[in-house]
Amino acid sequence: MSLKSNMLCCTILATLSFANVAPAFAQTAPAPTPPEATKEAEVVVVVGTRIEGAKAAGDLPVSVLTAERIAAVGSVSGDDLFRSIPQAGDVQFQESRTTGNLNDARGDNSSINLRSVGTGNTLVLLNGRRMILTPGTQTENFVPVQTANTNSLPVGAISRIEVLRDGAAAIYGADAVAGVVNVVLDKRYKGVRADLRHAFADGTEESTASIKSGFETPGGGRLMLFGSYTHRTPLMASEREFSASEDHRAALFGTPWAGDTSFDNRSTSSPWGSFTVIPASTIVRQGTTALTASGVFHVEPTNNFAAGCSSTVINGNLCLRSGTITGANSRVLRYDENPDRSIRGGLDRATVFGTFSQDIGPMEFFSELGYYHAELEGQREQSAPISSAVISIPASNYYNPFGATTINGVANPNRLANLTGVPTTGLALRITTYRPVDTGPRTFVVTDDMVRGLAGLRGDWHDFKWESAVTYSWARTDDETRNVISNTLFQQALAKSTPDAYNPFNGGTQPTYSFGDATPSNADTIKSFLVNANRIGTTSLATIDFKASKAELFKLPAGSVGFAGGVEIRKETYQDNRDSRLDGKITYTDVVSGITYGTDIMGASPAPDVKADRTVSALFGELSVPVVSEEMGVPLVKSIDLQLAARGESYSDFGDVVKPKIAGSWVIVDALKLRSSWSQSYRAPNLAQFYSAGTQVANTRTDFAACRLNNTTCTGVSTLEVRAGNQKLKPEDAETFSYGLVFQPIKGLTFTIDSWSLKSDGVIGIQGAQNQILYDLLLRQSGKSNPNVVRLAPVGTQVVGDLSFVQDDYFNLGPRTLEGIDIGLSYDLKTQKYGNFSLDLAGSKLTEFQQSASPLQQELIDANAAGKFGTGVTITQAGSQIQVNGNPEWRATANLTWRKGPISVGALVSYVGPVFDTGTLLVDGQNYQLESMTTVNTYVQYRKDGYRARFGARNAFDQKPPLSSSNYGFLGSLHDAIGRMFYLELSKDF
Structure with missing residues (x-):
């Protein structure tokens, strides 16, 4: 029997065994409460304020995904779950990426990118405390980024997800630029539930077994345990018509882009x-x-x-x-590489999580312990030199x-x-x-492990509610590529x-x-000449915190002032250990030229090992201030409340910073409330950006300096680019502002609309090798040169020598502005005759996304306008990013649920707006536009005597992703290739 079969059998047996033992252990534990019956109790928003009992959180733009809403997604992965949030931007950590290979973050990884601000700008919390960053990094805007891995979350144990959509740096951490996502696990469940799930789509299937239990221990403690195991088969690119080949031109017949070779991604490196x-x-x-x-x-x-x-x-x-x-x-x-590629790898994922709490006199001890393990195996084409x-x-x-x-x-x-x-x-x-195809494709096996442990105490002291905890998290990723070629x-x-x-x-x-x-x-x-190559990364996060709050610190004429304050110390470590054939320990020397290169793996750029750490100490305070109350009799004012907060942080490698936040609400009448907030945030470069010694990549660039000054034809040449961390990097500063209203005209109906803006300065990126080369030409016209463009000595009649390499270190870009509107509508209708109906609508519109040119880019733009570069020169600059690649103007969801007696029916409709594909040719000044995509997830459920059966379909109408010029023919950061997936879930409550 295979290892995968053994794991599945063991999980099922453990599930059934524990189901019989736990009720006896729990003695007289009450019957489990169905999630539908506790919906109202579950929506207890804690994100947004540290003051227990304060109402400030309700005055903030917070979206809540309840257990019912999570069930409508119909998935066991955090990736699918977070993609269903309208405010979530494109997902860069995902399997349809074909760039980077061993230097990319592969495996069971997924990211969250609120507001499309960029991966790494959203703070992810688990039960109110920071999640660890995954060890894998990948390039986004040409710089390495990190993220919390949403696939490591125990989806079956989640009670709700809270999304604070405005900046929350002053409350949770100065790096909460785009907002905060707080994942809250179900600690209230009592009883034992065993679940079996099987899902299948054309070319792939997955099975999941899980168990959840909650009970009181003989000593009066409260214990919650959750465990799950998922097995998934791979999906090859050849299983989908749109991805079977890298040449997508046939799908463009009859369009203005017919014959556009941008849609033909077949490689010139072939047999x-x-x-x-x-x-x-x-x-x-x-x-x-x-x-x-x-x-x-x-x-x-x-x-x-x-x-x-x-x-x-x-x-x-x-x-x-x-x-x-x-x-x-x-x-x-x-060469057509897609027949050698998997879109999704085969996966085995196991998650175990437990929480325990115990009263100790006037205090409560609480703890968490979780473990996540995943092994993903995928396939890629053989590399080329x-x-x-x-x-x-x-x-x-x-x-x-x-x-x-x-x-x-x-x-x-x-x-x-x-x-x-x-x-x-x-x-x-x-x-x-050339591509040595006769060696066969490469396979990669990525093993992810993550551990999280927490222990703390909470209690009351003179009406102050205090809490302190120590948290330690550790993560390791072992990415092994097999069947790779040693250059030597x-x-x-x-x-x-x-x-x-x-x-x-x-x-x-x-x-x-x-x-x-x-x-x-x-x-x-x-x-x-075939070898295996590894990349092993580890991260750790250790925190100790203390916080205290009091809902009634002192009184003002309008009511009681609430207070919260605390301290936090955290230490982060990051280590990236590359294979000896990649990090320079084993080099390759060409026997003909005698030149030594830093990499001995074919097709892989050299990258040194990185080892770094950072300690951050923080002090925060928050006030909830009532300004006007109903009793004061002010016309058109039922209440006005303010939230004032500030957080100071001291970085071991970046100095000190203080960031404030002000939020307020004005309740005009019971049915109408206005709200607004303003805050600042501060994000230091991640450890990979700050401490990396650099990577080397080769791209085709036009050496305008050489061809203009040497009076030769300007053609593309393969150019070595060296990108490295920069000790002169400054943090990214951001300012967030939002305002909106909440309208509740009748019982059960709530409408919200919020306008927001985020202005940041110093976003980390690179100038771009092409811009560096143009700058070299500009400086040489005045007798100088760009020191970042390194050239060989001129030969013969050459005025300037050929390119050796371009040094393009990370630096702080110019200002960036994002603006948008969030709309929400929820309605709950309960009837005796027809059952209960729930409707949740959520939409997000991006109204502005503008990246300003850096000073160097602006100098090039001005020089080009003055004719200093001649014809055929385009300056790389950002400009508007709305509807560009992964930034649709509109995203929206609609969730409808009907329940009557033992029957429940649900549907989730998701809409992603159109975007332009900048990798295509311009026709009448416009790139090819990817059409919008609407998918529908549905399910029907029957529950009786502790048994539950649910049958559902994701993407029920089997919508195909819109065509793009990418290798797989679809934009994986916005859409997926699975198509319609049916699933059946069976569960039993004991």
């Missing part, structure tokens, strides 16, 4: 390799026919008549052709068409006949574009002069050129 002779100035001919163009040639199938051959036929159906495969006639030779680690093919390679005339003492059978420009000793070659070992296989040498000149599969390799090299040779 049909392109190679450059060394030196590149060499002109190779076969007879009088040139086989190279600027030193470059590629392998071509002879039956691709549109392209044609430059050389004589080799191996019966191959030939050489000058140039690369980037031309239109050779486009069929590009990159320009930041050039791989040369020695002249000795047995299959080199430009090899020596004799090899091992006999005539070389693979050297082309009648060559000129090739010495008898042969020519070494440099791989320009691969080059050794290329250097062989015997038939078992690796052969990169045998092309791919015919006639399906874009996928597979039907002519693999020697199996033992392939095995000799």
Whole structure:
């Protein structure tokens, strides 16, 4: 029996066993209360204020997802749950990303991005205390970001989710820029419930077993335990029509974007390799026919008549052709990576969480202990060499068409006949574009572990309610990629002069050129250069806090002033331990050029290890101040209340900061309340941004300085970019303002509308390598140069040398402004005859999202307007981001529930507005627009005698995600590829 089967069986057996034992242990525990019956009691909002018993929280823009609303989502993952929040922005930590690979945060990871401010700007709390950040980082706006992992949450144990939509830095932490999400676990449940769930969609399925119990211990303590195990099968890209290929152009037939190659993401790195002779100035001919163009040639199938051959036929159906495969006639030779890829990996996830509390005299001891483990296995295409680690093919390679005339003492059978420009000793070659597909795809296995423990005391002292706790969380991610290629070992296989040498000149599969390799090299040779590579990351979070509050500190004419205050000390650690072949311990030296590169893993940029920590001490205070009460008889005023708060924080690496908050409410009549808030926040660079020694990436850039000054044609060149942390980085400062109203005209009906704005300065990003190169051109026009653009010495008639690399460190960008409107409507109707109805509508509109240019960008914009760069130059700048990529103007949800007796029926409608895909061509000045998407989740439930059966469907009408130019053909940060998924849940209360 497999490990996965064993885990599932053990979970089910434990569930059934505990279900029989727990009631006896609980003795006379009362019967469990159905969630529907406790809806009103559950909506006890605590986020937004630290003052117990204060009403300030009700005056703030807070959204609450009750257990009923969570059930309507119909999922067991935090990712699906948080995507259903209209104020949630795009999700960057998700599985449909194809960039980054081992340098990306992979595995069972998901993020929260309120207001689209950016990942890492939302503070996530669990039971009111900060969650740990996941060890994995990934690039967002070209800088590494971190997030709390929402998939680590025990979804089946969640009582409610509170979303404070305005800045809450003064209350919970100076880094709560976009707001706060507080996940509250169900500590009130009494009894034992066992659940089994199975869900299936086309090409994938998942099963979950869980148990939840709550009871009093013999000593009078209160214990809640929850455990769950989920097994999910992978979903391959080939299982969906829109993602089966990277070439999506067929779906554009009849549109203005028909034929737009932006929708064809097939890679020029394919089995049909392109190679450059060394030196590149060499002109190779076969007879009088040139086989190279600027030193470059590629392998071509002879039956691709549109392209044609430059050389004589080799191996019966191959030939050489000058140039690369980037031309239109050779486009069929590009490699389609999607058949090798999974959209969602296979997953095993286990979560265990418990809470315990016990009265100790006048005090209460409380504690939490949780453990999360996940193992995700996915698949990606084999890597290809990159320009930041050039791989040369020695002249000795047995299959080199430009090899020596004799090899091992006999005539070389693979050297082309009648060559000129090739010495008898042969020519070494440099791989320009090639993918060793015959090695098979890579698989990656990501193991995530997370532990959280908390112990505290609470009590009363002279009418002060006080609480103190120690919390420790630890997380570890082990990301292992299997079947990867060592550059060093691969080059050794290329250097062989015997038939078992690796052969990169045998092309791919015919006639399906874009996928597979039907002519693999020697199996033992392939095995000799395949290795595994790991990235192990760890984070920890230790906090100790004390807080006290009093709802009636002293009285004013309008009522009692409430107070809360406290201190908190937290220490965060972060460690990123890369594989020895990635962090520079094991390097790769090209045997032909003698150049040493920092990475020995094909296709991966070098990245050093990072180890950092930070300690933050905080002091906060809050007042709830009644200004006017109903008894004062002020016209048009039933009450006016203020919330005043401030928080000071001292960072071990950034100094001190104090941030305030002011919020107020004006109740005109019982049915109408106005509210407003203003606050400031402060986010220090995360540890990866501040302490990283840098990463290297290779991208195609235009060297305008070289082509303008050297008077040559401006073409794209592969450019090495070095991005690093910066000790001069400053924190991001932000200011949030909101105002709105709450209207309750009749019992059960509530309407809210809030307008908000967030202005931040110093958002961390990079200037951009293209901008750095343009700045180099601008400075050279006045006899200077950009020190961040490092060049080789000029050769021959060159005025400036070729690019060596561009240093593009993280820095603080210019101001950014976001504005929007939130709308909510809820209605509860209870009838004796027709049952109970609940309706919740929520919508969020983004009205402004403007990123200002940095001083350097503005200088370039002005210079370009003055004609200093000539034609064909575009300055990278932000501008408006509304409806751009992951920022739709509108997002909305509608949740409708009907209950009568043992039957419940629910539906959740989710709407995501259209966005423009900036990766596409402009047609009449406009990018391709992704259509809006509306999905419907439904369920029907029957409950009787402690048994419950629920049947439901996510995306019940099987809506396909709108087409985008991304690799998978859909925008994974906004949409998913699962389609309609049916599920059946069975549960029993004991």
